Every structure is written in structure tokens, then in C-alpha cells.
Amino acid sequence: MSAAASAQAGAQFGVAGMGVMGAALALNIADHGFRVTAWDRHPERIDEMHQKHGHPELKGTASMEEFVSRLERPRRILLMVTAGAAVDQMLERLFPLLSPGDVIMDAGNSWFLDTRRREELCKSKGLHFLGVGVSGGEEGARHGPSIMPGGPTEAYALVRPVLEAIAARTDEGLCVTHVGPDGAGHFVKMVHNGIEYADMQLLAETYDVLRRGLGLSAEGVADLFAQWNQGIAESFLLETSIKVLRKKDAETGKPLVDLVLDKAGQKGTGKWTVQVALDLGVPVPSIASALDARNLSSMKDQRVAASHKLKGPSEALSSEEKAQLAAWAHDALYAARVVTYAQGMRLIQAASDEYKWNISLAEMARIWRGGCIIRAKLLTPLREAFTRQPELPNLLVSDAFAPVLEKLSPSWRKLVGAATKLGIPVPVFSSSLAYLDSYRSPELPQNLTQAQRDAFGAHTYQRRDKPDAGFVHSDWNS
Numbered sequence: 356m357s358a359a360a361s362a363q364a365g366a367q368f369g370v371a372g373m374g375v376m377g378a379a380l381a382l383n384i385a386d387h388g389f390r391v392t393a394w395d396r397h398p399e400r401i402d403e404m405h406q407k408h409g410h411p412e413l414k415g416t417a418s419m420e421e422f423v424s425r426l427e428r429p430r431r432i433l434l435m436v437t438a439g440a441a442v443d444q445m446l447e448r449l450f451p452l453l454s455p456g457d458v459i460m461d462a463g464n465s466w467f468l469d470t471r472r473r474e475e476l477c478k479s480k481g482l483h484f485l486g487v488g489v490s491g492g493e494e495g496a497r498h499g500p501s502i503m504p505g506g507p508t509e510a511y512a513l514v515r516p517v518l519e520a521i522a523a524r525t526d527e528g529l530c531v532t533h534v535g536p537d538g539a540g541h542f543v544k545m546v547h548n549g550i551e552y553a554d555m556q557l558l559a560e561t562y563d564v565l566r567r568g569l570g571l572s573a574e575g576v577a578d579l580f581a582q583w584n585q586g587i588a589e590s591f592l593l594e595t596s597i598k599v600l601r602k603k604d605a606e607t608g609k610p611l612v613d614l615v616l617d618k619a620g621q622k623g624t625g626k627w628t629v630q631v632a633l634d635l636g637v638p639v640p641s642i643a644s645a646l647d648a649r650n651l652s653s654m655k656d657q658r659v660a661a662s663h664k665l666k667g668p669s670e671a672l673s674s675e676e677k678a679q680l681a682a683w684a685h686d687a688l689y690a691a692r693v694v695t696y697a698q699g700m701r702l703i704q705a706a707s708d709e710y711k712w713n714i715s716l717a718e719m720a721r722i723w724r725g726g727c728i729i730r731a732k733l734l735t736p737l738r739e740a741f742t743r744q745p746e747l748p749n750l751l752v753s754d755a756f757a758p759v760l761e762k763l764s765p766s767w768r769k770l771v772g773a774a775t776k777l778g779i780p781v782p783v784f785s786s787s788l789a790y791l792d793s794y795r796s797p798e799l800p801q802n803l804t805q806a807q808r809d810a811f812g813a814h815t816y817q818r819r820d821k822p823d824a825g826f827v828h829s830d831w832n833s
Contacts, residue, residue, distance in 0.1 A: 365427035366392035366414070368517055370435060371445060373400040373415075376489070377435030378408075379496035380462065380521070385412040387520040394422035423452040430457040431514050433487070438463040446473065455481030458510050462487045464624050467538030467545060467631075474506055474537045483510030486537070488544025490727035491523065499523035501727035502531040503547070503719075505540025505712075523726025527738070530722040535712035542631075542706050543719055549628030549642040550699040551592075551729050552621075553783055556645035557691050558596050560781045561684050564774050568672060568680050573600040573610035579681060588689050590731030619649040628702070635705045640786040641695040648782050667778030676773055683773065686766035689733070691787040693760060696737060697750035698790065717741040751794055760791065806831070 370381040373395035381404075385391045391413045395401055401415030416422040423430065430453060434445050442461055449459065459482060461470065470486035477484035488503030489496060502522050504511055511533045522531035534540040565571045565579065577600035584593050602611040625646045632639040651658075672680065700716050707714040720738035724730055740753035747753055751760060771788055774781040793799060808814040810831035818824055 369432040372435035392425040433460040438465045458483040460485040467542040470538040486541040503540040525725035530726045539712040548624035552625040552645040553641040553695040639698045644782040644786040683766040683770040686763040687770040690763040694787040
């Protein structure tokens with residue numbers, strides 16, 4: 356189509372919200388030949404976009420009315436605004452301007468129950484609503500993210516050509532699929548972010564053990580990570596860690612990471628993951644420990660003061676332990692990652708059962724293989740495990756990972772032991788190992804817990820020698 360004809364034709368796709376992610380997605384869509392119209396409540400962002408990029412297929416609009424009027428029907432509108440009230444406000448502004456059959460997509464990190472509510476609201480007005488998880492950061496959004504859309508199948512069919520065009524690509528296919536109904540896409544994206552919290556914390560703990568246990572510099576840890584990234588531990592986050600560790604501060608010449616204050620922030624998706632896991636009765640200790648680690652990091656002043664009163668151990672590693680520590684850390688990192696992904700997949704499965712979403716865990720592993728933040732080599736055998744056994748109760752007992760965990764767990768235990776000996780906190784390594792040990796234990800000490808509950812609160816218990824007797828109560832004081 357000529358430039359003149361394109362200028363007169365209606366836009367095929369609309370993006371509302373020209374922040375970092377919105378602008379990157381709009382440009383990505385335009386790069387693939389779709390005519391895009393854009394809007395932002397800050398007009399200067401539209402001007403900046405035109406000046407900086409000047410894309411022939413991307414036109415900004417000054418008003419919401421003009422934005423909607425430029426779109427071909429059925430209109431396809433992607434919202435990239437702050438999660439929460441801003442999404443509801445955008446819907447209220449759009450409703451009077453739209454027609455039955457139009458599609459609205461929320462591509463922010465929205466709470467999945469809000470997405471379910473909004474989907475019902477839009478349905479009542481004859482509109483389609485999709486909750487679209489997008490992972491990959493600015494670079495992914497610009498050149499190929501992992502996309503997790505949830506909502507009506509007929510709505511997905513209307514936007515599928517665009518989403519497939521802009522998604523990341525791997526040898527295993529396009530990194531986009533219809534996740535399931537209503538809030539399924541946003542739920543999966545939330546769990547993705549929860550896994551991301553734990554994976555980042557595992558890398559931070561590994562860095563800390565190597566730094567404090569072996570005295571390695573940032574560059575030395577980067578060199579070791581670079582070796583690991585050639586094997587089974589390969590991942591985007593490991594690659595990112597290497598770049599971060601090698602970056603030098605222009606002013607001092609020191610590793611920039613050494614100048615970064617040890618206080619980590621969060622935007623809420625990790626907290627949501629832990630909250631909903633509690634609601635569904637699914638243990639996710641790796642993710643919860645990573646969340647706690649960020650919260651503890653924020654207590655900087657208290658930690659500094661406590662360090663003067665609470666002295667750690669004075670033991671040192673033996674020469675043999677030092678010689679093996681890096682190898683133990685490598686094995687522990689991979690094994691703990693497997694356990695973290697297992698928890699996330701179990702949570703997705705539980706929610707899928709609860710809300711009747713029929714999510715394919717194999718497909719989630721496939722679309723996470725490229726574009727997204729947690730993309731890693733282990734997702735390929737993970738996908739194969741759920742392809743062979745779709746009803747697998749837990750990734751840990753799959754034929755692909757059970758023998759690997761058995762092989763690597765001795766190193767993992769030694770890594771946790773060495774860290775404990777030195778007083779180096781490894782909360783996610785430790786909680787992940789405890790999860791593995793709990794899951795593989797035919798006997799747990801909760802017989803005492805349940806007996807205690809019955810003793811002080813008459814909460815009853817079941818007898819293992821009389822399984823058909825139901826719940827009984829005993830007088831524990833006589």
C-alpha cells in the first residue's frame with residue numbers, strides 16, 4: 356500500500372498508553388505492517404514518539420474520540436496503562452465510543468480477579484475483553500515478547516494475527532498462545548513473575564556465596580557465570596547477571612554493582628502470587644522466601660545496627676570445601692530452579708482446576724522459552740515432561756527431573772551447609788530444599804501438629820490405624 360493510501364485507510368490496531376512498554380509494543384506492531392493509532396493522556400509523549408521514531412504506520416491522536424474513530428471495525432484496542440483504577444477509568448472512557456464486537460485488551464500486570472470482573476462487564480455491553488500478560492521488558496516488547504492472552508476464544512481470533520506477528524520466535528514456535536478464559540492470561544503472567552522473583556534471588560544468593568565464601572570479585576563471578584551459561588544453567592537472567600557484574604562505573608572505575616545499595620524493590624506480582632497460593636492451598640516457599648528477602652533488604656538501617664550486636668559464626672571453610680564450592684553452587688542453582696518452576700506450575704494447575712481454565716502447562720513452558728524474563732534451557736525438558744504426562748501431579752516426580760534432582764541434591768545440601776557454616780543467608784536455596792525433602796517424605800511430623808490442635812482446641816484428627824473411622828477427638832489430659 357502506498358503512503359498516501361495508508362494515510363487514508365483506517366488504523367488496524369490501537370494502543371492507548373505511550374509509556375516505555377506501550378510505545379515499544381506500538382512500534383513492534385507497526386514494524387510488522389499493521390496501521391497503528393496511538394493515544395496517551397500526556398500529549399507530549401505522542402509528540403516525542405513522532406520525533407524520535409517517525410514510523411509511517413504509526414500515527415498519534417490528540418483525543419480519545421479521534422483515537423477510536425480512526426480504527427477499523429471491529430476495533431482492536433490495547434491498553435498499556437497502570438494496573439488498577441487506571442484500567443477501569445479507561446474502560447469508562449471507551450464504553451460510549453465503542454460498538455458491539457470491538458475488542459479491548461489490558462496488557463498491564465492486572466490482578467486476575469479484576470480481569471474476570473472486567474471481562475464480565477464488557478460482555479454485558481457486547482464487547483470483548485482480553486487480559487494479556489506480556490513479558491520481556493522494553494527490549495522484548497519492541498522486538499518480540501512472550502505473550503499470554505486470556506479471554507473469549509472469539510476475541511483471541513480477532514487479535515491473533517497481530518499478536519503472532521509481534522511475539523518472540525524460537526525453534527519450538529511462536530511465544531504466544533490462547534492461555535484460557537477470562538483471567539487465565541493475567542494469572543499465568545503473575546506466576547511467571549513470582550518464579551522470576553525466586554530465580555533472581557537464587558542468582559543473588561549464588562553471587563553472595565561465591566563472593567563471601569571464595570572472595571571472588573564481581574568480574575570473577577561473571578567469568579564463572581559465563582561458563583555456566585554454556586550448559587544446563589543457561590538462562591536470560593543468568594546472562595543478564597553477567598552483564599550487570601561486568602559493568603564498570605564511569606566515575607570510579609569500580610564494578611557498578613558494588614555501588615548499588617542492597618535494597619530491592621517490588622511492584623506487587625510476587626506478593627499476589629504468594630497470596631493466591633495461600634488461598635488455593637498450594638505451597639510456594641521458594642517464591643515466598645524471595646519475597647521475604649526483598650522485604651528484609653528494605654530494612655537496611657536495622658540490619659546495619661543489628662550487625663554490631665548479633666555476631667555471626669567465626670568458622671571458615673576447609674580447603675576442600677573451597678575447592679568444591681563453585682561446583683556445588685552450580686548444581687544447587689539448577690536443582691533449586693527446577694523446584695521453583697515446579698511450584699509455579701503446580702499453582703497454575705491448581706488455579707486452572709479451580710476456575711476451569713484448562714491451561715496447558717506444556718504450552719506455558721513453550722511460550723516462556725523465548726521473549727520472557729524467565730526463559731531458560733530447562734524449559735525445554737519441562738515442556739517435554741508435561742507433554743508426556745499432562746496430568747503430572749508435580750514436576751519433581753517426572754522422568755525428566757526426578758533423576759536429575761537425585762544426582763544434584765548432594766551438592767545442593769553441601770552448598771546450603773557451607774553457607775550456614777559461614778553465616779551467609781540463602782533463604783531460597785534452603786526453602787527450596789526443604790520443599791523437596793517435604794514432598795519426598797512419606798512421613799511428616801504433622802501428626803504431632805494435629806494432635807496439638809486436638810489437645811488445645813478439639814479440632815479432631817484421623818487415626819492412621821483406623822482410616823475408615825473418620826475424624827475423632829481424644830481427651831489428651833487424662
